[in-house]
Structures are given as C-alpha cells and as structure tokens.
Amino acid sequence: MMPGPGPGPHPDPEPGFADILRMNLGAVLARARVRVVASWRETSWVIGETVFPFLTMAAFVLVYRGLHAPPMYEAFVVLGGAMIAYWNNVLWSMASQFFWEKEQGQLQLYLITPVSRMSILFGMALGGMAMTTSRAIAILGGGSLLFHVPIPLDRAVPAFGLFLLTLAAVYALGMILSSLFLLWGREAWHTATLFQEPIYLASGFYFPVRELGPLAGSLAALLPITLGLDGIRQILYGKAAHGFVPLAWIPPIQVALLVLFLYLAHRALATMERLGKQEGRLTLRGA
Amino acid sequence: MTQAAVRTVGLTRLFRSRRIQQAVEALRDVDLTIGRGECFGLLGPNGAGKSTLIKILTTLLLPTSGSATVAGYDVASQPLQVRRKINLVSGGDSSGYGILTVRETLHLFARFYGVPGDEARRRANALMEMTRLSGKADARLSSLSTGMKQKLNFARGFMSDPEIIFLDEPTLGLDVEAARDIRSFIAGWVRERPERTVLLTTHYMVEADELCGRVAFIDRGRILALDSPRALKRLVPSEPVFELQVGAGASGLERLREIGGVRSLAHHTHPGSGAIELRVIVDEDQTIGEVLGRLKAFGHPVLHLTKTEPSLETVFIHVVGRGLSDDEEPVEAAPVER
Numbered sequence: 001m002m003p004g005p006g007p008g009p010h011p012d013p014e015p016g017f018a019d020i021l022r023m024n025l026g027a028v029l030a031r032a033r034v035r036v037v038a039s040w041r042e043t044s045w046v047i048g049e050t051v052f053p054f055l056t057m058a059a060f061v062l063v064y065r066g067l068h069a070p071p072m073y074e075a076f077v078v079l080g081g082a083m084i085a086y087w088n089n090v091l092w093s094m095a096s097q098f099f100w101e102k103e104q105g106q107l108q109l110y111l112i113t114p115v116s117r118m119s120i121l122f123g124m125a126l127g128g129m130a131m132t133t134s135r136a137i138a139i140l141g142g143g144s145l146l147f148h149v150p151i152p153l154d155r156a157v158p159a160f161g162l163f164l165l166t167l168a169a170v171y172a173l174g175m176i177l178s179s180l181f182l183l184w185g186r187e188a189w190h191t192a193t194l195f196q197e198p199i200y201l202a203s204g205f206y207f208p209v210r211e212l213g214p215l216a217g218s219l220a221a222l223l224p225i226t227l228g229l230d231g232i233r234q235i236l237y238g239k240a241a242h243g244f245v246p247l248a249w250i251p252p253i254q255v256a257l258l259v260l261f262l263y264l265a266h267r268a269l270a271t272m273e274r275l276g277k278q279e280g281r282l283t284l285r286g287a
Numbered sequence: 288m289t290q291a292a293v294r295t296v297g298l299t300r301l302f303r304s305r306r307i308q309q310a311v312e313a314l315r316d317v318d319l320t321i322g323r324g325e326c327f328g329l330l331g332p333n334g335a336g337k338s339t340l341i342k343i344l345t346t347l348l349l350p351t352s353g354s355a356t357v358a359g360y361d362v363a364s365q366p367l368q369v370r371r372k373i374n375l376v377s378g379g380d381s382s383g384y385g386i387l388t389v390r391e392t393l394h395l396f397a398r399f400y401g402v403p404g405d406e407a408r409r410r411a412n413a414l415m416e417m418t419r420l421s422g423k424a425d426a427r428l429s430s431l432s433t434g435m436k437q438k439l440n441f442a443r444g445f446m447s448d449p450e451i452i453f454l455d456e457p458t459l460g461l462d463v464e465a466a467r468d469i470r471s472f473i474a475g476w477v478r479e480r481p482e483r484t485v486l487l488t489t490h491y492m493v494e495a496d497e498l499c500g501r502v503a504f505i506d507r508g509r510i511l512a513l514d515s516p517r518a519l520k521r522l523v524p525s526e527p528v529f530e531l532q533v534g535a536g537a538s539g540l541e542r543l544r545e546i547g548g549v550r551s552l553a554h555h556t557h558p559g560s561g562a563i564e565l566r567v568i569v570d571e572d573q574t575i576g577e578v579l580g581r582l583k584a585f586g587h588p589v590l591h592l593t594k595t596e597p598s599l600e601t602v603f604i605h606v607v608g609r610g611l612s613d614d615e616e617p618v619e620a621a622p623v624e625r
Contacts, residue, residue, distance in 0.1 A: 015371070015401075023401030030398035038386045041427075105380045109443070112345050113399035114370040277349045280302055283342060 166228025
C-alpha cells in the first residue's frame with residue numbers, strides 16, 4: 001500500500017467553543033469522581049487522616065483547657081484541625097499527583113488527550129476538596145460534640161462563604177505545586193517535607209496567627225489557608241478571635257491570591273510541560 | 288483531499304546524557320510517510336528509537352530538529368489538533384486506578400475525549416467483549432491479572448475511536464489467544480474505515496508480517512529499510528526453496544539431481560503414511576517445473592508443494608546485522624537502498 005500525497009489543509013472543522021467547554025467540564029468531573037470514589041471505597045484513610053489528626057487536635061484542646069484558657073481557644077483548635085485536613089490534602093495528595101501519575105506510567109495517557117491540562121488539575125482539586133470535606137466534617141463535628149466547642153451558627157453563612165473562597169485559593173496553590181512536582185518530583189517532595197512543620201506553625205492552625213508578631217504573621221498571611229482561618233475565626237468570634245488581618249481586607253486578598261495562583265498554575269504547568277517535552281522527562285519508557 | 292497520516296522530514300532527537308556527558312542520538316534524519324488507511328510496522332531492537340519516534344508523534348516529546356505532522360497537523364506547533372486525532376497504547380503498561388472498575392476506567396478516558404455517555408457505553412461494551420473482559424466489567428483494576436490490565440489498556444486506546452492509533456508493543460506479554468484476538472481486532476479495525484491508520488511497533492516479526500502493509504526497520508535512530516514485507520524478503524539473496532510431499536512411486540528420486548539448476552535435494556519417507564517429503568533448492572523458480580515433470584514420469588503423485596520464503600526475522604538480521612532481541616554490537620549490515 002502506498003502512502004498518499006503530503007499534508008494539506010485538514011478537512012475536519014475545528015470543534016466549537018461549546019464542544020470544547022463540554023469536553024473539558026466532562027474531564028473535570030470525571031477526574032474529580034476518581035477521588036471521590038477512592039475515598040469511599042478505600043476507607044483506611046479514616047484512621048490516618050481523621051483519627052490521628054483528631055488526637056493531635058484533642059491534645060491542643062486539653063492543653064488550653066489545662067491552662068484555663070478561654071473556651072474560644074478550644075474553638076480555634078477545632079477549626080484549625082478541620083482546615084489542616086485540606087492543607088494536608090493539597091500538600092501530599094494534590095501536589096504529588098502528577099508526579100505519581102508519571103511514576104505509574106500513566107501521565108502520558110492524560111497528556112495525549114485533547115483536554116486542557118488545567119481541566120485535569122481542576123478535577124483533581126475538586127475531587128480533593130470533596131473527599132477532604134468528609135474528613136474535615138468528621139473532625140469539626142467530632143471536636144464540637146466531644147469538647148462542647150461553641151460554634152455560632154447565626155454567622156455560619158458568611159463564614160462558609162469565606163471558607164469556600166479560602167478553599168479555592170488553597171487548591172489553586174496546590175495546582176502550582178502539582179506542576180512543580182511534575183518535573184522536580186523528589187526534590188520538590190523533600191522541600192515540602194522540609195517546610196511541613198514550619199508551615200504548620202506559621203499557619204496558626206492551633207492558635208491565633210497574631211501571636212507570631214507582625215513580620216512572621218505577615219509572611220504567614222501569604223498562605224491563603226492562614227488568611228482564611230484568621231478571617232473565619234473573626235467572623236465567628238469577633239474581637240475575641242484576636243484577628244491579625246482586618247476582616248474587610250481578607251476576601252479581596254483571597255480573590256487576588258486565587259487569581260494570581262491560577263495564573264501561576266497555568267504558567268507553571270505550561271512551562272513544566274514544555275521543559276518536560278524538551279528534556280524527555282514526561283514519560284518513563286526508553287527509546 | 289488525501290493526505291499522509293504521518294509524515295516526518297529529517298526528524299532528529301538528541302538526548303543529553305549526564306552520565307557520559309554527551310548527546311545521545313535517539314533519532315537521526317528520519318524521513319517517513321505513512322498513508323491514511325495503512326497499518327504500518329516499525330521494527331527495531333530495544334533502544335533503536337521506536338518509542339522516541341512514537342513519543343514525538345504523540346506530542347509527548349519535541350524533536351531536536353526536523354518536522355513531523357500527524358493527520359496534517361504539526362506535532363510541535365499544533366499539538367492540540369494532533370491529540371484530537373490520535374491515541375496511544377503502550378504494551379506492558381496498565382492504565383487507570385486500582386480503585387476503579389474496568390467499566391469506570393473506560394468511561395473515565397472516554398470523558399477526556401468528549402465521548403457522549405451513550406456512545407461511551409456502547410464502545411466500552413464492544414471493547415470489553417473483544418478483549419474478553421465483559422465478565423470483569425465491574426471488577427476493580429486492583430483485582431485484575433497483569434494480562435487483563437494490559438487488555439484493558441488496549442481497549443482504553445480505542446475508546447476515543449481515533450483516526451490514528453499508535454500501538455507500541457500492544458501484545459507484549461499477552462497469552463497466544465489474547466494476542467491473536469488483538470491482532471484480529473487491529474486488522475478489522477483498520478479495514479473498517481478508510482481514514483483509520485495504525486502505527487505498530489512490535490518485537491514479533493510474525494505480527495508485523497501478518498498485519499502490516501509496509502514495515503520499516505529502525506536501528507540506532509535511523510530507518511534502514513522500508514517496504515512491504517514481501518519486498519523486504521526479496522532483499523535477502525537466496526535461492527528458491529521448495530518443499531514437496533509426494534506419494535510413493537517407482538523411485539528414481541536421486542535422478543532429480545541430474546536436472547540442470549537443481550542445487551540441492553533432500554528426501555525422506557514418512558514412516559506412517561509412506562509419503563515422501565522432498566526439499567529442493569533450485570537456481571531459479573522455473574526449474575521446479577521440470578522437477579514436477581520428472582516426478583510425474585517416475586510415478587510419484589505430488590500431494591503438496593510449498594515455496595518457502597525467508598522470514599522477516601532473517602531479513603532484519605540481514606539488514607540490521609543483529610536480531611531484534613540481540614544486545615551485542617551489530618555486525619556489518621548490508622547496505623540497503625530505500
């Protein structure tokens with residue numbers, strides 16, 4: 001069989017915007033579903049990601065209780081315990097996902113699809129949020145009931161709004177990390193391990209971030225989770241929350257961080273993919 | 288407008304090796320044109336450049352120099368357009384997540400190509416039936432054997448109904464029956480629609496011989512020969528060899544040696560049936576006519592006649608200087624016009 005003549009203008013029409021949007025939305029939901037299904041079919045996470053963090057949270061609650069600190073501090077700890085689940089998910093699951101896919105040899109299966117890489121990242125983020133929410137609810141509910149922590153439900157709606165905005169910014173940061181991990185896998189992993197405990201401290205999961213002082217507090221507030229937690233505490237407990245950043249500033253800053261992180265994630269992903277294609281580091285198999 | 292499914296011009300890819308502090312040439316000036324509707328085979332030993340070529344054509348790797356188009360689109364500057372037309376199956380790999388079922392995995396990858404739900408269900412059912420995975424449709428991947436995972440990976444590649452599919456050792460490690468099913472599916476699939484094209488790399492010469500209209504031999508990043516299997520076999524200089532089975536007659540078989548042009552003759556009698564098996568090497572095909580005439584004259588009825596041809600493996604060794612699975616340095620290979 002002889003080949004035909006050389007390439008010419010392709011006769012197929014380009015897919016329209018609606019087709020592309022439908023395909024990418026489908027990809028987001030399909031990739032998110034993997035994470036949700038995984039969390040319900042593999043329940044061993046209940047021990048590692050709910051029971052153990054709950055024990056850490058309980059230790060802090062008991063410390064504050066032993067020091068006769070105001071009950072508000074116990075509420076800080078329970079809220080922080082719930083939020084730390086998201087941070088752990090971003091740092092250890094979301095960030096390393098592309099690297100892990102590469103190690104498994106199936107990153108290439110995503111990269112040869114016509115959907116945007118950002119859709120795959122959005123799907124990972126959406127699924128990560130969904131699977132982690134069940135853990136966060138378990139920690140928040142368990143902590144509230146066990147330690148009789150006061151959570152004013154009349155302010156729950158604005159607090160929930162800021163919580164959603166915070167999650168969006170946190171997972172956008174996770175999308176950047178995922179792109180960086182893609183090529184710098186082990187090095188990025190080691191760096192994340194190195195910074196894990198300092199970031200736990202700086203994020204004020206178990207105390208008001210104001211106690212870090214203006215300089216360290218300002219640096220810590222660059223992390224959307226620190227900022228969001230500070231704001232949620234202020235919404236729920238007012239001045240007693242010892243807020244660091246004025247509450248009115250927090251939503252616009254979170255929106256700015258969200259936009260910035262999404263832009264950087266997009267750029268980082270494109271750059272990492274280009275570098276990977278130039279250096280042959282997107283796949284594992286040889287020549 | 289008819290166009291090439293794949294075209295490469297002067298395609299070269301270098302890898303910088305930190306270990307030996309120099310560039311390694313994985314592909315060198317590869318010029319290749321694969322027509323629409325072809326099942327094209329790419330044969331070469333490990334490290335020959337097959338996977339590098341496939342990675343470039345599937346937009347996973349950029350060429351160092353030269354150009355490549357797939358379905359008329361440039362792989363470097365129009366990767367998205369290329370991806371809409373292609374899919375890839377790498378044998379030995381598995382796809383998906385252990386926590387998902389076979390059916391869910393196929394649907395997952397269908398979603399990435401925008402295949403609507405009903406169509407995805409129809410394709411998944413058909414592909415699971417072809418790969419004999421229907422009974423495992425609701426089994427988690429973690430419970431599947433390696434062979435089953437590989438069959439699922441194969442099915443995954445066809446879920447998007449690509450125009451051009453890249454099959455990198457698709458039957459590697461599969462049992463004989465599964466490999467046969469897959470070969471049969473590939474042959475039928477490519478025939479079904481005229482624009483469908485297959486680029487197949489394989490270690491199994493018989494597979495390439497059976498499926499491919501044309502094959503290319505690649506070694507050390509260079510295409511050394513490219514033609515139909517039949518034409519390639521003609522590259523090996525050899526005399527025609529005929530194998531015959533004849534019935535018992537008045538003997539005189541040794542007198543066949545007297546025929547001009549018969550270079551070699553061997554025969555033995557089958558102990559059970561009494562039939563005689565002959566192996567005759569002649570200078571040229573026409574000589575066999577005289578052999579058949581003499582056999583008739585001696586009263587030996589001809590029961591079976593086969594002309595044996597050199598296998599692709601023989602041709603490969605002749606052209607490349609080593610076998611597909613050899614690791615040693617090649618001997619001086621015969622120069623081949625292409």
